[in-house]
Amino acid sequence: MTTLDGIRLVARRELTERTRERSFLISTVVTLVILCGFIVIPKVFFSDRTTTWDVGLVGAGSAPLGRPLETQAPLVGARVRVHRSADVAAAEAALRDGDLDLAIVDGRQLLAESDPDDQLVALVQAASRLARAQTALAEANLSERQIADALAPPPLPVRTLEASDPERRANRAIAFPAVLLLYGQLIGYGYTVAVGVVEEKATRVVEVLLSTIRPVQLLAGKIIGIGLVGLVQLLIIGGIGLAVAVGIDAIDLPPGAFATLGMVLLWFLLGYAFYSVLFAVAGAVVSRQEEVQNTSTPMSLVLVASFLAAISALSNPDGPIATVSSYLPPVAPLTMPVRVAGGAASGWEIVVSVLLTLAAIAVLVPLSARLYSGAVLRSGARVKLSSAWSASRG
Amino acid sequence: MLELKGLTRRYGDVVALDDVSFSVGEGQMFGFVGPNGAGKTTAMRIVLGVLEPNAGEVLWRGRPMDNQARRQAGYMPEERGLYPKMRVRAQLEYLAELHGLDRSAARQSAGHWIDRMGLSERAGDRVEALSLGNQQRVQLAAALVHDPVMLVLDEPFSGLDPVGVDVLAGVLKDKAAAGTPVIFSSHQLDLVERLCEAVAIINKGRLVASGTVAELRSAGRRRRWEVSVAGADAGWAAHLSGARVLDQAAGGANGRVLLELDDGTDEQAILDAARRAGRVTYFGSSEPTLADLFRQAVQP
Numbered sequence: 045m046t047t048l049d050g051i052r053l054v055a056r057r058e059l060t061e062r063t064r065e066r067s068f069l070i071s072t073v074v075t076l077v078i079l080c081g082f083i084v085i086p087k088v089f090f091s092d093r094t095t096t097w098d099v100g101l102v103g104a105g106s107a108p109l110g111r112p113l114e115t116q117a118p119l120v121g122a123r124v125r126v127h128r129s130a131d132v133a134a135a136e137a138a139l140r141d142g143d144l145d146l147a148i149v150d151g152r153q154l155l156a157e158s159d160p161d162d163q164l165v166a167l168v169q170a171a172s173r174l175a176r177a178q179t180a181l182a183e184a185n186l187s188e189r190q191i192a193d194a195l196a197p198p199p200l201p202v203r204t205l206e207a208s209d210p211e212r213r214a215n216r217a218i219a220f221p222a223v224l225l226l227y228g229q230l231i232g233y234g235y236t237v238a239v240g241v242v243e244e245k246a247t248r249v250v251e252v253l254l255s256t257i258r259p260v261q262l263l264a265g266k267i268i269g270i271g272l273v274g275l276v277q278l279l280i281i282g283g284i285g286l287a288v289a290v291g292i293d294a295i296d297l298p299p300g301a302f303a304t305l306g307m308v309l310l311w312f313l314l315g316y317a318f319y320s321v322l323f324a325v326a327g328a329v330v331s332r333q334e335e336v337q338n339t340s341t342p343m344s345l346v347l348v349a350s351f352l353a354a355i356s357a358l359s360n361p362d363g364p365i366a367t368v369s370s371y372l373p374p375v376a377p378l379t380m381p382v383r384v385a386g387g388a389a390s391g392w393e394i395v396v397s398v399l400l401t402l403a404a405i406a407v408l409v410p411l412s413a414r415l416y417s418g419a420v421l422r423s424g425a426r427v428k429l430s431s432a433w434s435a436s437r438g
Numbered sequence: 439m440l441e442l443k444g445l446t447r448r449y450g451d452v453v454a455l456d457d458v459s460f461s462v463g464e465g466q467m468f469g470f471v472g473p474n475g476a477g478k479t480t481a482m483r484i485v486l487g488v489l490e491p492n493a494g495e496v497l498w499r500g501r502p503m504d505n506q507a508r509r510q511a512g513y514m515p516e517e518r519g520l521y522p523k524m525r526v527r528a529q530l531e532y533l534a535e536l537h538g539l540d541r542s543a544a545r546q547s548a549g550h551w552i553d554r555m556g557l558s559e560r561a562g563d564r565v566e567a568l569s570l571g572n573q574q575r576v577q578l579a580a581a582l583v584h585d586p587v588m589l590v591l592d593e594p595f596s597g598l599d600p601v602g603v604d605v606l607a608g609v610l611k612d613k614a615a616a617g618t619p620v621i622f623s624s625h626q627l628d629l630v631e632r633l634c635e636a637v638a639i640i641n642k643g644r645l646v647a648s649g650t651v652a653e654l655r656s657a658g659r660r661r662r663w664e665v666s667v668a669g670a671d672a673g674w675a676a677h678l679s680g681a682r683v684l685d686q687a688a689g690g691a692n693g694r695v696l697l698e699l700d701d702g703t704d705e706q707a708i709l710d711a712a713r714r715a716g717r718v719t720y721f722g723s724s725e726p727t728l729a730d731l732f733r734q735a736v737q738p
Contacts, residue, residue, distance in 0.1 A: 061521075243521075251483070389557060
C-alpha cells in the first residue's frame, strides 16, 4: 500500500460516511433555506415597483399631450394613465379625491392638489414643450419630415468607463449570498475537521489507524475527505441557489455569474486549506469534544472578523479595508471574492492574492502536520503546542 | 519471532519504559502483566509503531519491524478503538483495507469475522447501538479481519462475561495453534496462567521477570511447603528455625500454614516439628501461582 492509497482510503471514508449522515442533509437544506431567503425577500419587499401617475386632460388643447406622455413615461421608470375630464370642476374634484395626480387644462395650465411630483411635472413640461414646438414649426410651413428631424434627432450614444451597471449590480447581488456561503462553509467544515480529529482521539480509533498508516496520511486524508464533502455541498447549494434566483427573476444572470461561482469555489478551496490544518491542530491537542470549542476560538474569531471585513467591502469594494485585507491570507478568502464581484480587483491583484494565500498554506501545512503528529496520541490534559512540536519528529 | 530489545521511552522526566527486552515465539501465547502504569501499554504501542521509542528496537523475524510488518499485525488498544457512528460491516471493511487488503478481500474477510463473532444480525448497525459485549466482539474482529501474522492485544479480556472470555480464549488459542504469536496484557493472572506458555512481568517501566511460568517458579525461588496440623496452636509455626510463615490461612482451626524454607533446611525437620505440635493432616510442597510470583516480583 502506497502513501496515496492510505490517504485515499481515509478520504473515501470521510466522504461516504459524512454524506450519508442525516446532519449533512439537514445542514444542506438549512443553508439553502437561508440563502433562498436572502434571494427572495428583497425581491418581494424591496423591489422598486413602477410608479403610476394618473393625469387628467381638460379641453381640446390638452388632447395632443396624451400620447407623448404615455410613451415618454417609461424613460423615467414610470407609467402614465391618461383620463379625459369633462371640465375644470370635474378635474378639481378628481384631484381632491386622489383619482388624479395632475390635470392639464387646455394645454396651458397644470393643476395639482398641493405639491405635484417633480418628475411628473418635468415630464408634462417636456411633452408640452414638444407639442408647442411642433405647432410652431407646422405654422412655419415645415414639412412633417422636417419637423420630425428637428424634434427627434437620433439619441446620443452612451459610453461607460466601467462595466455596465445592471451587470455589476447583479454581480453584487450574488456577492452577498456568496460571502455568506463561503463564511458558513469555512467555519463549518473547519470545525468539522477539529471535531473529527478529537473524535478519533476520544474513541482511540486513532491508535488502530496509526498502527497501519502514518499521522500525515491520516491528516491529509481527513482534510481532503471533509473538504470534498464541503465542496459537494457548496456545488449543490450554489447550483440550486442560482437556479432559484434566476427562476424568480431576482437577478438577471450576468455573464460573470459563473465566474463568480468559480471564484467562490476557488476561495473555498484556498480558505479551507488554510484553516482546516489549523482546526486539525485545535482538535489534536485536546481529548474531549467539549474542549474543541476553546482551542478553535482563535480561528473562529479570525473568520468572524474576515466576514465583517467582507461585509464592509460589499458596500465599498474599492476602500482601504477591502483592498488591504484582500492580500492577507486569513482574510483574503472572504474579501477577495467581494472585490472581484464588485469589479474592484484587476487580474494581477487576484493572482497576487492567490499566490500569497498559497504561500501561507505552504508554510502552515508542514507546521500543522508536525503539531498534529506530536499531539494526536497524547490523551488527558491539553497538549501544549511546544511539547507537541518537540514530541514529533515531523 | 517477535523481539523487543532494550526499549526505552520517556515522557518528559518520567521514564515509562526502561530498557525492556523479551521475545515471543511464533505460535506462542504470551502474557504481559504488571501493575497499572507499569508501561505495558507503552510497550505495546511501540511494537505497533504508534509510539517511537527513545532507544531500542523491535525485531520481527530477525528484521526491524517496518510499516509493512506492522500492517500485518492485529492490534487491540486498551480503551478500544472504533468509530461509534460507523456501521459494523463498513468499519471492518475499512480497517481491513487500511491493513492492505483489496476491496473484495476486505468484504469477504469482514463477512467471515462477522459470522464467526455471531454478529450477523447486527452487521448493519452502528457500533454505538451495540451492547458493550458486542462492541468488544467487533473490536476483536477488527484486530483479526486482515488475518494478522501476529496479535498484540491490550487488556482484551477486561469487561467480558465468562462466556465472552471463553469465546475470546478459544479464538486466541486457534490463532496461536496456527503459528501466530499472541501477546496480551491482563490483570486476570489466573487466566494468564491458564492460557499462556510464557509471561513477562513489568513494574515501573522495568522488566522484573520473563520466561515460562515453570521457569519463573524455579528461578531462584525458595521451596514452599504447605502444612496442616489439626489441634495445634494457631502460632505453632511462628518460631520454627529455618522456615518462615508466608501465609496463615484464614481457617486457622486446622493450623494450615504456607512455609518458605531457607536453603539447607531439611523439610523432614519441619515435618517433625509439625508432628510435635499436633496431628499432621496435610504436608506437601506448594507451587507458587502466577499471582504469587507477581506479588513477589513487584513488591519491594
